[in-house]
Amino acid sequence: MVETYVIPTINLVVMAITTVLYTLGCVFYGTRKFSKKLHPLFSFSGWIGTLIFFFIYMLGRSITRSLSAPDYLSALYIPTLIIHMVTATITLILPALLLFIGLKRRKGKTDRSMKKIG
Secondary structure (H helix, E strand, O other): OOOOHHHHHHHHHHHHHHHHHHHHHHHHHHOHHHHHHHHHHHHHHHHHHHHHHHHHHHHHHHHOOOOOOHHHHHHHOOOOHHHHHHHHHHHHHHHHHHHHHHHHHHHHHHHHHHHOOO
């Protein structure tokens, strides 16, 4: 039988991996072609998947009360963590969104200036 604390551990691992991928996507966005594909694919879907996974876990834990976490992880699974995860997701998405808008605006300006020159 699988130990019940595997679920929160998997959740934390998924969060760590998607955070690293998200950070790399933000840093290299627009400079490499592969990162334009990796950024939305791994980062946004990874964070949304992590949030969904967390909400399902919290719902299952509150309904059945059968899932338990080890002592060192149980402090993480309190209802206020939902608020922290949502605000952390927003603070990660906002800079990337601003970066994306800035790159699009810069591309538009260079296209217009090239048309004026040509």
